[in-house]
Amino acid sequence: MTKNILILKGSPRQHGNSATLAERAADGAREAGAQVESIYLHELQILPCNACDLCTETAECVIEDDMTPLYPKLAAADAILLATPVYWFTYSAQLKLCIDRWYAFQGHRWQEVSHKPFGVILTYGDTDLETSGGINAIHTFETMCRFLRSEIVGVVHGSLSDPGDAAKHPELLQQAYALGQRLAQISP
Numbered sequence: 805m806t807k808n809i810l811i812l813k814g815s816p817r818q819h820g821n822s823a824t825l826a827e828r829a830a831d832g833a834r835e836a837g838a839q840v841e842s843i844y845l846h847e848l849q850i851l852p853c854n855a856c857d858l859c860t861e862t863a864e865c866v867i868e869d870d871m872t873p874l875y876p877k878l879a880a881a882d883a884i885l886l887a888t889p890v891y892w893f894t895y896s897a898q899l900k901l902c903i904d905r906w907y908a909f910q911g912h913r914w915q916e917v918s919h920k921p922f923g924v925i926l927t928y929g930d931t932d933l934e935t936s937g938g939i940n941a942i943h944t945f946e947t948m949c950r951f952l953r954s955e956i957v958g959v960v961h962g963s964l965s966d967p968g969d970a971a972k973h974p975e976l977l978q979q980a981y982a983l984g985q986r987l988a989q990i991s992p
Contacts, residue, residue, distance in 0.1 A: 807838040807988050810881035814888035814899030816846045817967060821927040824970035825960060825980040826887035829925065832984025840984075841877065845898040848874075853904050865908035875908065879916035883923070883957075883987040886945065890928035893937025894944065903948070918952040921990045923983045929965030936963070957990055958983040 811830055815822045823844070830840040848870035858866050865871065878884070888895040909917050924945055928936035938961055949956050960979045964970050970977065 807833075807882040808880055809833045809838045809840045809883050809885060809984070809987050810877055811840060811842040811885040811887060812899060812902060813842060813844050814846075814886070814896040814902075816896070816898065817889075818844055818846070820889060820967060821962075821964040821970040822887045822889050822925050825925045825927065825976060826885060828977045828980040829885055829887075829923065829960075829984035829987070832981035833988040834984075835981075836985040836988035838882075838984075838988035843874065843877070845902055850898075850901045850905060852901055853907050859908040860910050863908075863912040865905065867905075871902065871905045874902065878906070878909075879913075881920060883921040883990065885923040885925065885984070885987060887925040888927075888941070890926055890930075890936050890938045890941060893940050895926070895941040914952070918954060920952070920954050921957045921987055922949055922954055923957055923987050924959040924961075925980060925983070926959065926961040927964045927970070928961070929963065931963055933961055957986050 811826050813823050813826050830842060833840050850871045851867050851869050888899045926938045926941055928938050930936035933939050960983050962976045
């Protein structure tokens with residue numbers, strides 16, 4: 805059975821470092837036989853959750869925006885890769901808006917996004933995971949995955965601040981490729 809991998813790219817730079825590593829992970833997943841869809845979140849119009857809680861009654865979000873077509877993609881994914889630069893000591897606003905809207909799965913539909921393997925790609929301009937705040941993003945993803953009863957199967961991270969830096973780090977490109985392969989091979 806072919807696995808479906810969904811990649812959510814949270815960078816405002818379409819070809820930024822986290823996106824470059826995400827595409828390398830996509831190559832690894834495809835090589836392992838998976839189908840991959842990458843979503844560039846920055847070009848989507850995703851509004852913040854308005855806390856109306858109607859989704860807890862209807863199992864649907866009432867906000868009609870570019871998040872609407874993402875719900876079935878999230879539900880259909882066998883694994884999810886979150887790729888983001890670190891901005892202000894955590895993951896990007898683009899990815900945060902998208903994840904906040906997962907609240908629409910509340911109540912009746914959590915099973916559609918739970919028990920899935922996750923991968924994480926983080927890039928940052930500071931010297932390491934701690935000082936950049938990347939560790940905060942990882943802790944948030946770990947907490948989210950505990951709630952979803954999901955596992956993070958791998959985290960690829962590196963200090964890459966200038967556009968194009970990812971291409972200069974073959975070890976990170978290889979780690980991203982291997983992460984894509986693991987996501988394609990692991991059973992949810």
